[in-house]
Amino acid sequence: MSQNDQSQRFLFDNSDVRGEMVELERSYAEVLAKHPYPQPVAELLGEMLAAAALLCGTLKFDGLLILQARSSGSVPLLMIECSSDREVRGLARYDAESVKDGAGLHELMPDGVLTMTIDPKNGQRYQGIVPLEGANLAECLSGYFATSEQLPTRFWLNADSRHARGLLLQQLPADRLKDAEAREASWQHVTALADTLTAEELLGLDNETLLHRLYHEEDVRLFDGQPLVFRCSCSRERSANALVSLGQDDAERLLGELGGEITVDCQFCNQRYLFDGNDIAQLFAGGGSAAPSETRH
Structure with a gap:
């Protein structure tokens, strides 16, 4: 796997779908080094870090994207910031005594709420809030887009305290496929293939190998990676x-x-x-x- 933290975009030539992949290692390690996070918290923080980087890769703006999750559980706060310059930082607040080994999202953050804020340097601030519903953070974010007026978007996220990886697929406005049924069939096809990804594959394969394993029968263009770094904006x-x-x-x-x-x-x-x-x-x-x-x- 590449040692370079990066986001990388890809396009399907014969359908109206684009994708984004994120791999984080050094920046993830720097976030974790600031606090003694228990493993379940570190993994959830890594997934959210990858999600924020994926979202920044799909947006055209000059400013800051903030993902924030709050709950009444053992992790009352998760917060990630990713700038349009692809500089990331993040933190979690947690009660170490109540964090159980192997705990998942809903054990750590029951009754949680997810907030996404886009804060451009010039222009109007946007904020969306949804419940943390779904089996994991990827499902929660996919549900967020499903209930908004955004383009259909799906997420796949994994982290293991050393690597944080993410995959995003997004349906584009009708261009190559004008027929509604053909568009839907194409969308279902590419997302169904992505659903076959295991955590081991997402965490262990480089982007080119991962795409070939999923979509070797499709015409896919993989673009150059864009670097991601940890940087705190405090002063x-x-x-x-x-x-x-x-x-x-x-x-x-x-x-x-x-x-x-x-x-x-x-x-x-x-x-x-x-x-x-x-x-x-x-x-x-x-x-x-x-x-x-x-x-x-």
Whole structure:
């Protein structure tokens, strides 16, 4: 298997269907390295990471895609961000004592809700919310598109704490096949073949081999891969802006309550930003936040 984290698009020449494949290893490892996730949580987080990367590959926008799942269970939050530059980060909140070995989606996230947010740099923010229904995350996402006005879309996702892989198929507007029955038959054919994929095949085969195994009787064009990387968007400046948004009185009150130093932690990457009294005074005097104060020890 390729060691390069990437998404890769493919097209069926004789039907109105396109696909996307994602393979994540290094970026997945970097996400998992930030917290001691139990295996079931790590695997679910990997599936959601692959799903977000697949979705970014199908959208034409400049901005951020956010997948967020919430529940009342042992995993109250899963959150993945994938930018249009294919930079990903993710986190999960969990109760380690109640996470059981081998637990699946509905054991970890009962009564869950899935939210997909598209936040373009220019333009209107879009958000869709659906229940986490289905046997697994792939079925939940497929159901999300089935109940929306989007094009019919199916997902296949797997992760094993080392690799996270995903396959997406999407029906395109009528072009090569104008007849409705022929379009439906073609869609059912390509999705039925994808349903034969085992977890071992999806996790273990390179993209070209996987496509050949599924669709060797079809004319399929595989495009060049697009790299994916882990990158956190946190910064000292953004942390400072969050403190400024509190207002000077509240920031100074918080500084006193915390013994003269405010710590802002990034939940995604565990980076820590420290602000003392001189930093806070500098912020509200308009001096900026590019570097810690000279009194920092």
